Amino acid sequence: MKKILASVIVAAILISMAFSLSGCGEEQVVLNVFNWGEYIDESLLDEFEKQTGIKINYKTYDTNETMLAKLEAGGSSYDVVFPSDYAVSEMIRKDMLLPLDFENIPNYKYVDERLKNLEYDPENKYSVPYFWGTIGILYNKNMVDDPVDTWDILWNPKYAGQILMKKDVRDAMGASLKRLGYSMNSTNDEELKQAQQALLEQKKIVTGYYGDEIKDMIANGDAAMGLTYSGDFMDLYWDESADFSHIGFGIPKEGTNLWFDCMVIPKSCKHKKEAEMFINFMLDPEISYQNSIAVGYTSPNVEALNRIRQEMPEVFELPAFWPDDSILENSDVYVDLGDYKSVYNQLWTEVLVD
C-alpha cells in the first residue's frame, strides 16, 4: 500500500513537472493565438506550422469581454487576438496593443480599401480586419409577407408575438436609433430617450429577448423574425443537410451596424515578428479564400472574394454575405463609448425590467 501510494505521488509530480518544463525548455517559437470559438479553418493552423516551423498554441473565447478580462488579468501572454471593432478601440484607449509593422504584412494590400481606416482604428495602426458583416433581420419567408427592408417591420403589430429581439444593448438600442434616423453611436440624451421609448413600445409585441438561440428559433418556425448577425444567416445557408430555403435575411435600408472582427497584437506579445507572419498568412488570398469558405463569413480580402464570386456567384446575391454599397454608406461601425456606455446600459436595463 505504501509503495503504491509513494509511486502514485512520484508519478503525479513527475508528470506535472514534465508539463511545466516543456514550457520553458523548448527553443521552438510557440505563438499563442486567442480567437473566437469555431472561427477558423483549423487545418490552416497545421498549414502555418508546416510552412514556418512555428508552433501554434490555439485557444478560444466566447465574447470580447471574456477575452479582455483574460488579457487584463495578466499571468499569461498572447501573441494574436481577434477582438471586434469596439473592443479594438477600447484596447487602443487602454493602451493594450502594439502598433503593427506593415512591412511584415505585405498581404495587407489585398484588404478592401473601404474597410481600412475605420472609426475604431482611425489610422489603421493596430488592427487588420479578419471577417466582417452586418446585423439585420432573419425571417421565415412563409410567415412574413411584407418586404423585410426596414427596421419598422420589427415594430409592425401585424407580427405581434412573432418577433425576437437580440438581448444586446448595442444591437437593440442601435436598431431603434437607426429606425429613428439617428446614429448607432449617438451620445445625445434626447435621441437615446426616444430610442428607449420606441423599444418600450415594441416590447408589447416582442416574444422575447434572446442571444444566439434566435437563429435556431427562426429556423424551427418558433417565430417569424428576429434581429441577428449576418453570420447567423450564413450558418444556415451553408448547412447542406437541411433545407433552409424558406429563411431569409434582410438589411434595413435605413442602414445598420457594420461589424468587424480584427487581428491585433496585444502588449503581452513575446514574438511580434512571428505574430505578424501569422497575420500576413491569414491575409494571403488563397488562405483567406479557404478560411472564408470554411467559416462561411465574408472575408475582407478582395482577391479571395473575387475567387468566391467566380465560383459561387449566387452567394453575392445574399445581402448577408454581400450587402449593397448603399447600405454600407448608411451604416455605422460601433465605436467605444467610454463612460457614456453606462447611459446605454441604464436605458436598456429599464427596457428589460419594464
Added chain:
Amino acid sequence: MKKAVVRIYMGLIFLFLYAPIITLIAFSFNKSKSRGQWGGFTLDWYAELFKDRLITEALYYTILIAVLATLISTIVGTISAIGIHYMRGFSKNLVLNINNLPVLNPDIVTGVALMTLFISAGMKLGFVTMLIAHVLFCIPYVILAVLPKLRQLNRHIAEAAMDLGATPGYALRKVILPEIRPGIVSGALMAFTLSIDDFVISFFTAGNEVSNLSILIYSMAKRGVKPSINALSTLMFVTVVILLLIINKKSEKGEELLL
C-alpha cells in the same frame, strides 16, 4: 392500481432526468448542424471528433487534470480527515468549518482569488496552476466523504490492533483504511466528477497554455456548439454507464464491494 401509479410516476421522473441526455445522443447523429432540424443520420461528427485538434487536446487535459487532481486530493483529503477525526473540541469545529467554507463559497470567488494569488506569486498560469486549483477545490469534498465513515468506525479497533503489537502505521493501513474505504472511493469519484465538470475555476486559472472541455465548449457560444461535442458527450456518457454496469455486476457476484 397503486402499482400502476407508482410505475407511471417513476417513468415520468426518469424521463425528466434522462430526456436531455437522450436528445443530446440523438443529435450527435444528426447530419444538420442546427439544433432543431433533423438532417438525416450520420456518423461524421464522431469521425470529426478525433480529427479535431482543439477537442482532442482539451479532452486530454480534462482527463489528465481530473486523474491527477483526484489522486492528489484523495490522498491529502483522506489523511486530513483522519487527522480531523482525532481532533477534539474547539479546534475540531474550527477546522471543520474552515473546510466547509470552500464548498459553500461561489466558484467565481474561488477562481478569481486563486488567479490573483498565482499572478501575485509570479506564477505563469497554465497546467500547474490549474492542477493546484482543482486539487484545492476537490479536497474539502473528499474530507466530507471520508469523515462519516470514520465516525462509524469503532475507535477501539485500532487500539486493539496496536495492543496486539501493530505499529500505528500498520494499524492505519491494515485496519483503518480498509474500514473507511467506501468513503475514500466515493470521495474520489466526487473529486473526479467535480474536476471534469468545472468551468469557472479552470477558466480563471488555466492561462493560455491549457484549456479543458468546458472552457472549449463555452467558447463556442458565438457560433453555436459544434455537433462533435454532442458526439463526445455521448461517448463519455456511454463510458460512465459501462463503468457503472461493471461495478454493479461485480457487487452482485459478491466480489469485493467498490461502493
